[in-house]
Amino acid sequence: MATFLLLLPLLASLAAAAGGQGHSPSPIKAAYYPSWASETFPPAAIDTTLFTHVYYAFLLPNNLTFLIQPSSDTSSLLRNFTATLRRASPPPKTLLSFGGGAVADPTLFPRMVSRQDYRQAFIRSAIEVGRAHDFDGLDLDWEFPKTETEMKHLAQLLREWRREIRIEARETGRAPLLLTAAVYFNPEFNWDPVYRKYPVRSVARHLDWASPMCFDYRGAWDTSATGAHALLYDPNSNISTSYGLRSWIQAGVPSHKLVMGLPLYGRTWQLKDPNVTWIGAPAVATGPGDLGVLNFKELEDFNAKNGATVVYDHTTVSTYSYVGSSWIGYDDAKSISTKIGFAKDHGLRGYFFWALSFDSEWKISKQGEFGFHLINLPKTRKVTISFVFFYFLL
Ligand SMILES: *[C@@H]1O[C@H](CO)[C@@H](O)[C@H](O)[C@H]1NC(C)=O
Ligand SMILES: *[C@@H]1O[C@H](CO)[C@@H](O)[C@H](O)[C@H]1NC(C)=O
Numbered sequence: 001m002a003t004f005l006l007l008l009p010l011l012a013s014l015a016a017a018a019g020g021q022g023h024s025p026s027p028i029k030a031a032y033y034p035s036w037a038s039e040t041f042p043p044a045a046i047d048t049t050l051f052t053h054v055y056y057a058f059l060l061p062n063n064l065t066f067l068i069q070p071s072s073d074t075s076s077l078l079r080n081f082t083a084t085l086r087r088a089s090p091p092p093k094t095l096l097s098f099g100g101g102a103v104a105d106p107t108l109f110p111r112m113v114s115r116q117d118y119r120q121a122f123i124r125s126a127i128e129v130g131r132a133h134d135f136d137g138l139d140l141d142w143e144f145p146k147t148e149t150e151m152k153h154l155a156q157l158l159r160e161w162r163r164e165i166r167i168e169a170r171e172t173g174r175a176p177l178l179l180t181a182a183v184y185f186n187p188e189f190n191w192d193p194v195y196r197k198y199p200v201r202s203v204a205r206h207l208d209w210a211s212p213m214c215f216d217y218r219g220a221w222d223t224s225a226t227g228a229h230a231l232l233y234d235p236n237s238n239i240s241t242s243y244g245l246r247s248w249i250q251a252g253v254p255s256h257k258l259v260m261g262l263p264l265y266g267r268t269w270q271l272k273d274p275n276v277t278w279i280g281a282p283a284v285a286t287g288p289g290d291l292g293v294l295n296f297k298e299l300e301d302f303n304a305k306n307g308a309t310v311v312y313d314h315t316t317v318s319t320y321s322y323v324g325s326s327w328i329g330y331d332d333a334k335s336i337s338t339k340i341g342f343a344k345d346h347g348l349r350g351y352f353f354w355a356l357s358f359d360s361e362w363k364i365s366k367q368g369e370f371g372f373h374l375i376n377l378p379k380t381r382k383v384t385i386s387f388v389f390f391y392f393l394l
């Protein structure tokens with residue numbers, strides 16, 4: 001007992017060092033659940049052995065009051081989602097995500113974050129709805145802040161959101177809700193061309209983790225050439241997953257607060273010359289699929305049915321296939337497992353997939369099984385474990 005008391009402060013400080021702000025550094029293998037597909041892909045269809053966290057995509061705030069007010073149908077799906085996953089074995093954590101890539105009104109988030117009273121309405125109702133439906137956390141998917149002013153407002157939103165989450169946890173005696181956000185693959189960017197940079201200090205401080213969307217680098221908006229839309233390395237440009245993730249770390253977000261985005265879909269082009277098929281080959285239009293997008297299951301079927309040639313490209317860590325004038329750039333099991341290796345080597349916290357129902361018999365989602373349980377935890381963590389072990393030996 002005396003030995004244990006002597007060790008106690010040491011153990012506590014080691015545990016704190018390992019856990020950052022008191023959170024466990026356990027690896028994250030996450031995925032977004034597309035709620036609009038719930039008829040064909042109900043929550044019970046999720047293989048929970050493959051994911052530690054599942055996000056419900058998406059809810060939006062009311063466009064005038066900025067309150068989160070799910071309809072009764074949505075409310076029952078939310079309850080079904082969390083109840084199903086809580087009973088699953090193992091039970092992943094659930095997060096309720098706000099926003100998404102298909103928000104029709106581009107002024108919605110900019111207006112919401114622009115005023116303190118609007119932010120508060122959003123934050124408080126988000127917490128209330130999250131708790132009422134038994135979620136473990138909340139997630140923001142704002143694609144994307146457009147100006148430096150919007151980035152400043154985002155910083156205010158995150159600060160206030162974290163404060164309200166702390167207050168709510170203290171008042172209810174419950175574990176605080178997780179708070180996360182999906183972000184652009186690179187912390188700073190020029191579009192339109194307007195320069196903006198994420199409030200990285202705020203992101204690092206107030207979020208449990210940020211999830212760079214490491215995909216959509218090329219697509220239907222440029223039909224002049226084929227592209228690997230989620231490549232890990234690009235010898236010719238900085239538009240790549242390796243560049244984006246390193247930039248987030250260099251900008252000051254610790255690697256253990258970054259969760260790498262992985263696509264379960266491909267982007268397609270129509271080749272100009274069916275004999276010129278490399279990445280960056282001349283193209284004239286989008287290829288198969290709505291807006292030149294095929295999910296993994298669809299593109300695998302397309303490749304098989306049409307006898308497409310499949311090429312794994314080592315330089316970029318991506319895969320493409322072609323047949324006739326159709327060309328598809330995507331990730332397969334090999335590129336995904338290589339990227340997961342990159343995430344591990346850089347000390348990232350984990351990865352997430354967009355989106356759950358796009359896989360084919362969990363082929364791609366399963367790649368994490370081989371990689372991420374071997375993540376290098378901070379060294380202090382191993383020390384803690386051996387001290388505890390030592391105590392039990394005594
Ligand atoms: C809010 O949404 C409604 C219904 O979709 C729409 O008619 C209205 O124009 C929107 N208001 C604003 C301020 O965007
Ligand atoms: C979720 O909904 C499905 C379909 O309506 C139902 O069969 C299932 O029992 C529900 N699960 C829970 C946990 O409520």
Ligand SMILES: *[C@@H]1O[C@H](CO)[C@@H](O)[C@H](O)[C@H]1NC(C)=O
Nearest residue numbers: 235236237238239243247250
């Ligand atoms: C890539 O970014 C670095 C700085 O991080 C810059 O020096 C370099 O010129 C950029 N390369 C391209 C091709 O834009």
Ligand SMILES: *[C@@H]1O[C@H](CO)[C@@H](O)[C@H](O)[C@H]1NC(C)=O
Nearest residue numbers: 271272273274275276324325
């Ligand atoms: C593609 O190459 C083959 C064999 O070299 C040739 O017969 C064919 O005409 C070429 N097709 C086009 C569209 O250039």
